[in-house]
Amino acid sequence: MPVTVIVGTQWGDEGKGKIVDLISKDMDIVARYQGGHNAGHTVIVGDMEVVLHLIPSGILHKGKKCLIGNGVVVDPKALIDEIEMLKKNGIDVDSQLFISKKAHLIMPYHKVIDLSMEAIKGGKKIGTTGRGIGPAYTDKASRLGIYISDLLNPEIFREKLAINIEQKNSLVKNLFGKEPFDIDQIFNEYIAYAEVIKKYFVDAKLFMREAILAGERILCEGAQGSMLDVDYGTYPFVTSSNTTTGGVCTGLSIPPKYIDRVLGITKAYTTRVGEGPFPTELLDETGEILRKEGGEYGATTGRPRRCGWLDMVVLKNAVWLNGLDGIVLTKLDVLDNFRTIKICEGYKYKGTIFKDMPDELEIITNGEPVYREVEGWMARSAGVTDYKDLPAKAKDYIKLIEELSATPIRIISTGKQRSETIEL
Numbered sequence: 001m002p003v004t005v006i007v008g009t010q011w012g013d014e015g016k017g018k019i020v021d022l023i024s025k026d027m028d029i030v031a032r033y034q035g036g037h038n039a040g041h042t043v044i045v046g047d048m049e050v051v052l053h054l055i056p057s058g059i060l061h062k063g064k065k066c067l068i069g070n071g072v073v074v075d076p077k078a079l080i081d082e083i084e085m086l087k088k089n090g091i092d093v094d095s096q097l098f099i100s101k102k103a104h105l106i107m108p109y110h111k112v113i114d115l116s117m118e119a120i121k122g123g124k125k126i127g128t129t130g131r132g133i134g135p136a137y138t139d140k141a142s143r144l145g146i147y148i149s150d151l152l153n154p155e156i157f158r159e160k161l162a163i164n165i166e167q168k169n170s171l172v173k174n175l176f177g178k179e180p181f182d183i184d185q186i187f188n189e190y191i192a193y194a195e196v197i198k199k200y201f202v203d204a205k206l207f208m209r210e211a212i213l214a215g216e217r218i219l220c221e222g223a224q225g226s227m228l229d230v231d232y233g234t235y236p237f238v239t240s241s242n243t244t245t246g247g248v249c250t251g252l253s254i255p256p257k258y259i260d261r262v263l264g265i266t267k268a269y270t271t272r273v274g275e276g277p278f279p280t281e282l283l284d285e286t287g288e289i290l291r292k293e294g295g296e297y298g299a300t301t302g303r304p305r306r307c308g309w310l311d312m313v314v315l316k317n318a319v320w321l322n323g324l325d326g327i328v329l330t331k332l333d334v335l336d337n338f339r340t341i342k343i344c345e346g347y348k349y350k351g352t353i354f355k356d357m358p359d360e361l362e363i364i365t366n367g368e369p370v371y372r373e374v375e376g377w378m379a380r381s382a383g384v385t386d387y388k389d390l391p392a393k394a395k396d397y398i399k400l401i402e403e404l405s406a407t408p409i410r411i412i413s414t415g416k417q418r419s420e421t422i423e424l
């Protein structure tokens with residue numbers, strides 16, 4: 001079993017951090033393949049709660065190697081803050097962390113452009129995390145990006161920076177009416193960061209090749225969720241990377257033939273942060289209860305998450321796009337006190353019911369969810385660790401999800417702690 005992939009099947013925040021941490025005990029390497037510090041992955045062990053944004057969620061396991069792949073965009077300041085936070089918690093980051101030399105940098109101008117673009121879009125904004133993710137990937141695709149390892153060569157770094165500063169200054173001045181960037185200030189700031197992080201740089205394709213050929217067990221940790229994928233999500237209300245399994249190959253130099261298990265992390269209901277269509281969103285008291293019971297506030301930005309029922313159109317879409325071998329169902333306990341629970345089986349749009357994710361944003365935005373209503377269990381699943389101890393109606397809910405998605409549920413999460421888990 002060399003390579004296992006974990007992806008979010010919804011709009012992010014499905015509980016990937018908890019599950020990656022849980023599975024890491026059986027792994028040698030945990031690696032991030034896309035995204036950046038827009039992610040917020042919560043890991044709770046005993047009294048310690050850690051939110052990881054950039055560093056893989058396997059880092060709390062002593063001796064496990066954690067790789068930030070070339071597909072990730074790295075803000076070195078955010079990275080250093082996270083390293084310091086982990087070191088304060090007694091984690092031996094220096095022996096565990098590795099960063100691809102070909103990861104691209106997030107620069108101060110990326111953040112300014114991200115926030116300014118959102119501001120000028122006004123009512124049409126995406127609701128980004130404001131971390132500069134989109135503009136950093138834009139530069140990568142438009143061949144203006146700067147590798148993290150360019151910091152090791154001040155001449156090359158300055159040359160690339162100069163081209164960017166000239167272009168970005170014209171943009172911020174003319175489009176946003178903002179102050180221009182000072183090349184010396186950014187140059188000096190980033191060269192100083194390099195001193196702290198250069199010890200982690202590796203040739204990640206060799207790192208991966210050696211690990212895979214040596215039979216090491218690798219866990220790839222997706223960030224965001226399948227509905228935020230730049231190709232398959234609710235574009236343009238998406239993030240700027242391939243969050244689905246395909247991103248693993250390009251973001252970590254893992255050839256597809258080595259991927260042999262893909263698990264889709266699925267919340268027992270649905271949440272979304274930021275703007276964009278969300279067919280099963282509940283704008284009523286039930287949505288409020290889900291938010292309160294589930295503690296649905298962003299781990300990165302603190303924004304209240306939008307909440308709604310489980311959407312099988314979304315889940316079935318993720319099953320195919322990612323090639324899911326199994327589902328990990330999280331936050332089942334949050335539904336413990338609901339008399340009735342709904343599952344969306346399709347979107348009704350102009351008389352037609354769409355059971356598969358439509359390509360048209362218009363249908364996703366204005367389609368009416370078609371629900372199947374089931375009885376809630378009104379009993380404790382919270383903290384249950386053995387399948388047989390689950391309330392009967394909770395088991396029915398689990399079986400229904402398996403049946404409708406045609407995919408087995410492998411793990412059920414019944415609480416925040418590592419131990420509050422049922423492994424099937």
Ligand code: GDP
Pocket residue numbers: 008012013014015016017018039040041042043044294295298299330331332333334413414415416
């Ligand atoms: P991620 O981005 O997918 O890693 O998810 P987040 O960490 O952003 O959000 C998931 C939240 O739910 C975190 O606060 C977790 O501690 C919490 N959580 C994870 N699994 C469970 C669960 O089974 N039950 C409950 N009640 N909370 C959970």
Ligand code: IMO
Pocket residue numbers: 008011012013014038039040041126127128129130131132133134222223224225228237238239240272273274275299
């Ligand atoms: P994890 O890994 C939930 C959302 C933002 C916004 C859109 C684009 O914790 O699940 P970006 O800053 O990426 O350009 O924002 O994507 N978003 C997330 N939503 N969880 C995340 O990560 C997210 N990362 C980005 O809210 O709607």
Ligand code: MG
Pocket residue numbers: 012013014039040041042299300
């Ligand atoms: Mg999160």
